[in-house]
Amino acid sequence: MTSSATHSLAFSAGLRLAKYSLGVGDRFAHQARAQLRACLMAAQRGVEIVPVWNKSNREHLIVGSRPGSVRAAAEKAVRELGWTGPFHVDADHINLDTVDGFLQSSDFYTLDVAYAIGRPPQPSKIDAFIDGHPELLRPMELQGRGFSRQLSPQGLAEIATKYLFATQEAGRIYRHIESALGPGAFITEVSMDETDTPQSPAELLVILAALSDEGVPLQTIAPKFTGRFNKGVDYVGDVSQFEVEFRSDLAVIAHAIDAYGLPAQLKLSIHSGSDKFSIYPAIRRALRDTGAGVHVKTAGTTWLEELVGLAEAGGDGLALAKEIYAEAHAHRDELCAPYAAVIDIGAEKLPSPLQVNGWSSRQYADALRHDPKCPEYNSDFRQLLHVGYKVAAKLGQRYLDMLVACEDSISRNVIANLYQRHITPIFLAGDASAQAR
Numbered sequence: 108m109t110s111s112a113t114h115s116l117a118f119s120a121g122l123r124l125a126k127y128s129l130g131v132g133d134r135f136a137h138q139a140r141a142q143l144r145a146c147l148m149a150a151q152r153g154v155e156i157v158p159v160w161n162k163s164n165r166e167h168l169i170v171g172s173r174p175g176s177v178r179a180a181a182e183k184a185v186r187e188l189g190w191t192g193p194f195h196v197d198a199d200h201i202n203l204d205t206v207d208g209f210l211q212s213s214d215f216y217t218l219d220v221a222y223a224i225g226r227p228p229q230p231s232k233i234d235a236f237i238d239g240h241p242e243l244l245r246p247m248e249l250q251g252r253g254f255s256r257q258l259s260p261q262g263l264a265e266i267a268t269k270y271l272f273a274t275q276e277a278g279r280i281y282r283h284i285e286s287a288l289g290p291g292a293f294i295t296e297v298s299m300d301e302t303d304t305p306q307s308p309a310e311l312l313v314i315l316a317a318l319s320d321e322g323v324p325l326q327t328i329a330p331k332f333t334g335r336f337n338k339g340v341d342y343v344g345d346v347s348q349f350e351v352e353f354r355s356d357l358a359v360i361a362h363a364i365d366a367y368g369l370p371a372q373l374k375l376s377i378h379s380g381s382d383k384f385s386i387y388p389a390i391r392r393a394l395r396d397t398g399a400g401v402h403v404k405t406a407g408t409t410w411l412e413e414l415v416g417l418a419e420a421g422g423d424g425l426a427l428a429k430e431i432y433a434e435a436h437a438h439r440d441e442l443c444a445p446y447a448a449v450i451d452i453g454a455e456k457l458p459s460p461l462q463v464n465g466w467s468s469r470q471y472a473d474a475l476r477h478d479p480k481c482p483e484y485n486s487d488f489r490q491l492l493h494v495g496y497k498v499a500a501k502l503g504q505r506y507l508d509m510l511v512a513c514e515d516s517i518s519r520n521v522i523a524n525l526y527q528r529h530i531t532p533i534f535l536a537g538d539a540s541a542q543a544r
């Protein structure tokens with residue numbers, strides 16, 4: 108009890124993440140203004156959605172950019188559009204090896220401990236954890252919140268064995284950042300999504316108890332949900348099972364805030380990989396029913412809207428979009444390798460570069476833009492281009508100059524994609540999604 112109460116005080120101070128927040132990626136640092144405009148449009152409808160610019164170390168390495176460039180682009184957009192709300196810069200998927208480069212410029216840290224799942228902790232730590240948490244063995248019924256469970260001593264020991272080391276690792280990374288920046292100076296997320304097996308709600312509860320023991324004042328947690336969250340394409344899995352699990356996770360989080368003195372604003376972070384259109388109505392319903400907040404992280408798919416915009420601009424823009432595809436096609440194995448866990452590309456379904464070279468603006472945009480109703484939409488083409496940003500990075504200034512030349516058609520696509528396909532169904536949809544039930 109005492110330790111909970113102490114945590115509670117410590118956990119409640121400092122920088123606080125708003126109820127609704129949206130993680131946006133901007134690989135080439137040219138679309139922050141268009142992304143912010145989508146948030147402004149939501150604000151005009153009375154809903155505050157705080158933008159969080161996220162970029163992982165992997166993206167920085169591939170693009171050849173530095174973490175400071177993300178903050179610079181965000182601040183410029185905020186100034187130019189007169190955004191008065193909060194915004195954050197997320198050091199996405201960092202660990203002890205990669206965090207230091209972000210300390211100057213990030214105020215949001217995603218502690219990625221997925222790699223530590225399954226590493227056995229010291230046996231004495233497992234015993235100490237179980238002894239310290241007799242409540243986890245009591246039957247639990249989170250009334251009206253759709254979650255009940257009874258863990259056996261063996262079941263609890265198995266979960267602790269699987270996750271305790273990872274939560275200790277989160278503690279080590281957290282303390283490293285805290286010693287550099289000071290407590291309360293940054294927002295902490297813990298992510299476990301980049302792994303093969305999903306975490307059940309019962310596992311989430313144990314993980315949260317252990318993170319509280321470690322003194323990690325997390326404000327968001329990104330579990331691996333059931334189903335596949337491939338980059339830039341729709342959800343693959345059982346939507347109704349997802350909804351049940353999502354609601355149970357919300358119940359577990361609400362319970363853990365009280366039980367373990369975690370920050371009151373603690374919420375789920377969905378590393379969506381963008382475009383999970385088929386689960387957005389389920390998320391919306393759950394948020395409306397429970398009043399919970401959420402952080403939805405989108406992937407760097409804004410870069411695909413750049414390509415759509417280049418294609419729609421025609422002329423040199425379209426020619427460059429075709430050139431990028433041809434290069435990506437030629438180097439597809441190398442480009443896909445770092446993303447193997449989060450893409451599914453059927454090589455035989457990819458159009459040949461020769462074919463693509465004959466396409467009009469509309470054909471290119473229709474194949475790439477994620478409109479599931481459009482018969483020309485090609486998810487294999489889209490996924491390959493999604494991981495193909497290294498090709499554009501190699502073009503350097505030539506690519507960036509074209510972004511400026513085609514800015515009108517690009518920003519139109521960036522805004523429409525974020526606002527219509529993400530913000531509206533997740534945060535704004537009212538009766539329309541209720542009817543879809």
Ligand SMILES: [Zn+2]
Nearest residue numbers: 298300301378
């Ligand atoms: Zn992730």
